[in-house]
Each structure stands twice: as structure tokens, then as C-alpha cells.
Amino acid sequence: MKRRNTQSKEAVLSALANSSKAMSQDAIEKKMTVNVDRATIYRILNRFCDDGVIHKIIADDGKQYFALCVKCDDSEKMPDNHFHFRCINCQTIECLPSIVNFSLPAGYQVDRLNCVLVGTCKDCA
Numbered sequence: 001m002k003r004r005n006t007q008s009k010e011a012v013l014s015a016l017a018n019s020s021k022a023m024s025q026d027a028i029e030k031k032m033t034v035n036v037d038r039a040t041i042y043r044i045l046n047r048f049c050d051d052g053v054i055h056k057i058i059a060d061d062g063k064q065y066f067a068l069c070v071k072c073d074d075s076e077k078m079p080d081n082h083f084h085f086r087c088i089n090c091q092t093i094e095c096l097p098s099i100v101n102f103s104l105p106a107g108y109q110v111d112r113l114n115c116v117l118v119g120t121c122k123d124c125a
Contacts, residue, residue: 003047008036012044013053022057022067022084022093057084057093060116065093081113087121094121 015031016023023031025041032041045066048054057065065084083096093116100115 003051007034008040009044009048011036012041012048016054016066016068020094022065022095024063024065028066057095057116058114059084059086059093060118061086067093067095082115084114084116085121086116086118087124088118089120089124092121 011032011034012028014033015028018031025038025045028045029036029038029041036044045054045056049056049066052069054066055069057067059065081100083098083100084093085096086093096117100113102110104110
């Protein structure tokens, strides 16, 4: 189903595209050039997640962050099973290109993966 493009969607996508790090809803709202209510922003973010445009990261602090599904260096889609890193100093979250490899007992199937490493980023080290 083709989705209607709106000014609100464009503003959310622009805020994410202009950031090299994952962003929380409130950080996205601050970067937007149009006035959109919180519920609409979450609705747009969830729709983008459903459509595979962005992915959601639930950090170790329980807060939700969102990032575009591309690698910074070559614009290819980031693999679904990758690590995220949250810096305890600057509080940023970024996608790491490392693929998470794991094995499960027979009969188990993974639908989603949420791997967040916590420490000090290269900029704060």
C-alpha cells in the first residue's frame, strides 16, 4: 500500500537523516522545523519502523531511540542483527556495523534482536 507523504513525515525523516546517531522522540521533535504533536511523531516513527525505513533501539535505560536503516559509509541497508552503542558520557546511541552471531537450541526462532553495548564512545574517550 502506497503511503501518503506529508509535511510531518518529511520533517521526521529529515531530522533523522541529518543525524549520524540514533535519536529519541524528544530529540527528533526539537530538530523538526514544523510543529507536530508527540502522538503524531510516535505514529510516524512506528509506521517508518513497520515499513523498514528506520529501526527502533530500546536502550538499557528503557528509552526508545530511532535510526535510519542505512550504513553511514555506503548507504546499504544495515543488517537487522547489529549492535548499538550507548555512551554513558554524552548519552548518544549509534549503530555499530558488527553483526551479532548467536546460536539457539532447536525449536527457537528469533523475530527481533536488541543488543546495546554501554560504555564510553570514541569521542568521549
